[in-house]
Amino acid sequence: MSRLSADVAVVRGSFELDVSLAVSTGEVVGVLGSNGAGKSTLLGVLAGLHLPSRGEIVLGERTLSSPDGSVPAYRRRVGLLSQQALLFPHLSAIDNVAFGPRSTGAGRRAARETAERWLAEVDASTLADRKPAQLSGGQAQRVAIARALACDPELLLLDEPFAALDVDATPAIRSLLRRVVRATGVTTLMVTHDVLDAVVLADRIVVLDAGRVVESGTTTEVLARPRSAFAARIAGLDLVPGQSCADGLKTDEGTLVAGTHPDPVDDGERAVALFAPASVAVFRDEPGGSPRTALPVRLAAMEPHGELIRLRAAPRPGGPDWLEGLAADVTPAAVAELGVEPGEEVWFAVKAAEVTVHPAGR
Numbered sequence: 001m002s003r004l005s006a007d008v009a010v011v012r013g014s015f016e017l018d019v020s021l022a023v024s025t026g027e028v029v030g031v032l033g034s035n036g037a038g039k040s041t042l043l044g045v046l047a048g049l050h051l052p053s054r055g056e057i058v059l060g061e062r063t064l065s066s067p068d069g070s071v072p073a074y075r076r077r078v079g080l081l082s083q084q085a086l087l088f089p090h091l092s093a094i095d096n097v098a099f100g101p102r103s104t105g106a107g108r109r110a111a112r113e114t115a116e117r118w119l120a121e122v123d124a125s126t127l128a129d130r131k132p133a134q135l136s137g138g139q140a141q142r143v144a145i146a147r148a149l150a151c152d153p154e155l156l157l158l159d160e161p162f163a164a165l166d167v168d169a170t171p172a173i174r175s176l177l178r179r180v181v182r183a184t185g186v187t188t189l190m191v192t193h194d195v196l197d198a199v200v201l202a203d204r205i206v207v208l209d210a211g212r213v214v215e216s217g218t219t220t221e222v223l224a225r226p227r228s229a230f231a232a233r234i235a236g237l238d239l240v241p242g243q244s245c246a247d248g249l250k251t252d253e254g255t256l257v258a259g260t261h262p263d264p265v266d267d268g269e270r271a272v273a274l275f276a277p278a279s280v281a282v283f284r285d286e287p288g289g290s291p292r293t294a295l296p297v298r299l300a301a302m303e304p305h306g307e308l309i310r311l312r313a314a315p316r317p318g319g320p321d322w323l324e325g326l327a328a329d330v331t332p333a334a335v336a337e338l339g340v341e342p343g344e345e346v347w348f349a350v351k352a353a354e355v356t357v358h359p360a361g362r
């Protein structure tokens with residue numbers, strides 16, 4: 001497994017990608033950005049599918065690309081997993097997985113053993129003899145994950161790996177990918193449109209806009225204090241970091257945020273609780289009643305948000321940092337009735353049924 005360092009430009013027609021990026025050994029970095037920002041171009045230049053017009057790509061001890069020349073794609077030891085599984089249609093699942101090890105010199109038997117091991121790793125042993133046409137989208141993506149990892153890549157590139165799956169298949173494949181990426185410790189770059197993928201899989205996110213890196217930081221940092229318009233838009237969710245527990249999530253200082261667990265997550269595992277600002281109710285005094293979480297905050301700002309008004313929270317003196325920037329979207333009538341002003345102390349409350357708890361990057 002290797003550290004990646006890239007400082008490259010790529011020209012595609014009138015578009016130019018110009019980025020400098022370092023990914024530590026074993027780190028998982030999510031790449032986000034709007035359509036046409038250059039995300040796929042970035043993966044393409046790392047994989048060796050596009051030639052840079054400038055710069056250098058270094059993976060571990062090896063220079064993959066420099067002004068002196070480029071290592072061809074098939075010799076980079078870079079695994080690429082796309083939206084579509086792109087399996088060879090005429091080969092069985094196991095032969096698809098064995099293809100990579102075979103082409104890098106493994107004997108037939110060793111390649112088959114490697115493929116069997118990887119199919120077991122992705123819970124697809126029973127699919128070994130099926131042809132791609134006999135696999136569902138989720139099954140094909142499991143086999144594609146096994147195929148990408150069976151080559152023992154030093155860098156794994158994921159290009160919207162869940163985009164083509166139906167919503168029911170996504171959580172299982174997402175947690176499978178999280179498990180195998182963590183288990184192998186492979187350095188990984190993942191392009192996604194979905195902030196939840198970044199929350200679950202990435203240690204850090206990088207936001208691209210018009211071919212440039214405009215933000216970088218842990219998912220929590222970028223969402224709590226978005227600096228680019230894109231990050232602000234994806235940060236349309238409230239996020240509380242902590243540890244998963246039976247009833248939801250417990251923050252580091254012991255606040256329980258009651259919620260449900262749509263993705264499998266163990267008690268005590270790092271996690272985040274997510275909820276929509278529109279599901280937050282605002283009170284002057286501590287609310288009681290139904291199973292909900294009430295957070296004491298100071299009202300930091302009020303801004304129009306479509307038909308609603310977005311109230312932004314800040315911690316009260318001595319309160320935890322994660323309260324900074326939490327949003328509540330309420331009707332103008334509710335704001336008038338509350339009669340609150342920025343600077344005043346209020347309570348943000350959210351019902352357990354509105355909160356989902358997901359495993360989080362390290």
Ligand SMILES: Nc1ncnc2c1ncn2[C@@H]1O[C@H](COP(=O)(O)OP(=O)(O)OP(=O)(O)O)[C@@H](O)[C@H]1O
Binds near residue numbers: 012014033
């Ligand atoms: N073959 C090509 N020739 C010329 N320009 C291209 C080509 N492919 C892509 N581009 C341009 O490069 C830019 C970046 O495209 P890219 O696919 O990397 O963006 P992206 O962030 O992955 O977008 P999306 O989220 O829509 O997949 C776009 O402006 C696009 O028009």
